[in-house]
Amino acid sequence: MRVLLRDLRLRDLGLLATFAAVIAATSPAVRGQAAAPARDDIVNALSKFESGPELDIPALKPKIIERSRSRGKNEPEASKRPPIVPELREFPTFNVPIQFDVDTPIILPESYETMGRIADAFVNAPLLPFSFLIVGHSDTNGKAREANVILSQRRADAVREVLVNTFKISAKRIQSLGVGEEQFIDQAKPASPVNLQIQILTVAKVPDQQPAAPPAAATTAAKKSSKKKK
Amino acid sequence: MVRGRKILLILALAAPSLAHAADPIMTFSDAAALLAKSCGAEISANCRGVNLDANRLKECLSRNQDVASSQCRANFLVPFDQIQKRIAARVTVAGACRLEIIKLCHGSTKETSKSVPCLLTAKGVSRNCTQATIDAGYR
Numbered sequence: 001m002r003v004l005l006r007d008l009r010l011r012d013l014g015l016l017a018t019f020a021a022v023i024a025a026t027s028p029a030v031r032g033q034a035a036a037p038a039r040d041d042i043v044n045a046l047s048k049f050e051s052g053p054e055l056d057i058p059a060l061k062p063k064i065i066e067r068s069r070s071r072g073k074n075e076p077e078a079s080k081r082p083p084i085v086p087e088l089r090e091f092p093t094f095n096v097p098i099q100f101d102v103d104t105p106i107i108l109p110e111s112y113e114t115m116g117r118i119a120d121a122f123v124n125a126p127l128l129p130f131s132f133l134i135v136g137h138s139d140t141n142g143k144a145r146e147a148n149v150i151l152s153q154r155r156a157d158a159v160r161e162v163l164v165n166t167f168k169i170s171a172k173r174i175q176s177l178g179v180g181e182e183q184f185i186d187q188a189k190p191a192s193p194v195n196l197q198i199q200i201l202t203v204a205k206v207p208d209q210q211p212a213a214p215p216a217a218a219t220t221a222a223k224k225s226s227k228k229k230k
Numbered sequence: 231m232v233r234g235r236k237i238l239l240i241l242a243l244a245a246p247s248l249a250h251a252a253d254p255i256m257t258f259s260d261a262a263a264l265l266a267k268s269c270g271a272e273i274s275a276n277c278r279g280v281n282l283d284a285n286r287l288k289e290c291l292s293r294n295q296d297v298a299s300s301q302c303r304a305n306f307l308v309p310f311d312q313i314q315k316r317i318a319a320r321v322t323v324a325g326a327c328r329l330e331i332i333k334l335c336h337g338s339t340k341e342t343s344k345s346v347p348c349l350l351t352a353k354g355v356s357r358n359c360t361q362a363t364i365d366a367g368y369r
């Protein structure tokens with residue numbers, strides 16, 4: 001009888017351990033955080049690129065900042081503000097929630113897995129021929145519109161830097177742009193947290209003539225050229 | 231008998247982590263998730279203001295080892311190491327698939343990524359080359 005009881009306890013322990021493992025595995029969902037998107041969902045969404053308008057990112061930045069400073073009395077309310085870069089809507093897009101520390105471009109550990117997922121997608125074969133734009137947005141949160149443009153730019157830059165520096169995705173393949181609240185993901189609900197998501201857009205094919213070298217080759221090529229310079 | 235079962239139970243609990251260690255190379259997302267799981271609290275407490283940067287975050291975590299949990303102390307180098315291995319795997323493809331790139335795909339090992347679609351579909355690709363494309367995350 002005693003042996004049986006011990007057996008039971010041991011089995012219970014085993015069951016408990018299994019439950020603990022299951023709970024640990026699903027804890028992000030339990031804590032109410034959005035699960036990291038699947039790599040193949042990102043790949044499928046972003047590989048559907050045929051062609052699109054050319055974007056001059058360096059020229060867009062001052063244009064966006066300039067409009068965010070406008071304080072005219074006739075300024076339309078946020079939901080009626082025309083999107084500052086409407087062309088962005090013509091590219092294959094994947095929206096991804098990334099948690100940042102308040103008012104900073106620091107990505108919280110809760111979103112590390114998501115960052116890794118994006119990197120996994122970017123090195124996956126179907127996305128190798130493409131280059132991307134990381135777009136940072138903002139909701140209407142009472143802060144100055146200019147501050148929101150600046151913060152969204154810094155956050156888009158941070159996402160790009162992690163992909164380039166930590167996961168060694170070729171810098172040539174990724175650009176970043178912050179549009180703040182000059183363009184919403186959900187125009188009808190400017191205050192919605194949906195607008196805090198980061199957008200990844202496939203904006204171009206890596207040109208055939210002078211291809212952006214693959215990440216690994218890019219780093220070795222960079223090393224070689226820096227050696228030559230020395 | 232009971233002791234034997236306890237050992238079995240411990241083995242059963244440890245098995246998933248052993249299997250994990252035997253995995254070839256973690257995906258970027260698994261490695262990043264492991265870092266957040268092992269050291270998320272430490273990062274929030276001691277490395278606030280440091281982004282997911284292989285050098286700066288690793289440096290910050292190692293500087294704060296004395297106040298880190300045993301879990302973080304034991305695991306914090308693993309994700310960085312795994313990320314590094316996965317990046318290095320992309321360079322390995324050029325070597326492991328040299329013959330395939332030149333003969334089957336008529337490409338150049340200097341532009342490996344251009345031959346990747348061919349490497350994934352061509353017939354007669356060596357096991358080494360196939361493994362290299364898996365390790366690099368191309369598949």
